[in-house]
Amino acid sequence: MLNDIEEVLYSEEQIQAKVKELGEVISRDYEGRNPLVICVLKGAFMFLSDLVKRIEVPLEVDFMAVSSYGNSTKSSGVVKIIKDLDVTVEGRDVLIVEDIIDSGLTLSYLVDVLERRNALSVKIVTLFDKPARRTVGLEADYKGFVLPDAFVVGYGLDYAEKYRNLPFIGVLKEAVYS
Numbered sequence: 278m279l280n281d282i283e284e285v286l287y288s289e290e291q292i293q294a295k296v297k298e299l300g301e302v303i304s305r306d307y308e309g310r311n312p313l314v315i316c317v318l319k320g321a322f323m324f325l326s327d328l329v330k331r332i333e334v335p336l337e338v339d340f341m342a343v344s345s346y347g348n349s350t351k352s353s354g355v356v357k358i359i360k361d362l363d364v365t366v367e368g369r370d371v372l373i374v375e376d377i378i379d380s381g382l383t384l385s386y387l388v389d390v391l392e393r394r395n396a397l398s399v400k401i402v403t404l405f406d407k408p409a410r411r412t413v414g415l416e417a418d419y420k421g422f423v424l425p426d427a428f429v430v431g432y433g434l435d436y437a438e439k440y441r442n443l444p445f446i447g448v449l450k451e452a453v454y455s
């Protein structure tokens with residue numbers, strides 16, 4: 278598995294330090310509120326579990342699964358809800374936890390869905406951002422690291438369902454997917 282990694286971009290320690298920082302800012306912003314924290318499966322599961330430990334306000338967690346990629350490394354542009362939320366978002370302060378924003382298509386669709394369901398507020402926290410690849414105007418409210426335009430894996434992110442368990446984030450060797 279490690280043989281398939283070209284380069285480690287951020288180590289486990291660097292990621293944990295950033296997650297702590299994000300948690301502190303979010304804790305301050307949501308003081309006195311009870312946000313509904315939505316994990317976008319599957320990629321964000323590791324970030325979600327580390328992040329909520331650093332958020333010091335009462336919160337609820339729910340999960341949503343959408344697909345836009347299949348096993349390819351490019352967005353198809355078609356977003357489909359595979360698993361919907363268990364709870365209603367009406368009147369809630371919603372914080373969407375995403376692993377990585379690439380084209381922005383997935384999140385702009387999700388934000389739209391949640392706003393149409395009358396959430397009180399909808400904000401986005403993403404650990405990784407690839408602004409160079411954006412095709413829609415979408416910015417995260419909180420972001421961890423800005424990444425170059427390369428396919429990355431680890432810390433929840435996969436290629437064809439593999440590599441999610443790596444504790445760091447790294448660039449996959451091109452030979453693996455080409």
Ligand code: XMP
Pocket residue numbers: 320345346352375376377378379380381382383384427428429430434435436
């Ligand atoms: P869009 O293009 O809609 O895509 O912003 C967001 C989703 O695409 C996946 N994605 C990646 N997954 N390595 C991955 O493992 C990457 O480099 C990568 N870039 C995008 C991811 O699931 C994200 O939720």
Ligand code: MG
Pocket residue numbers: 318319320346435
């Ligand atoms: Mg994914």
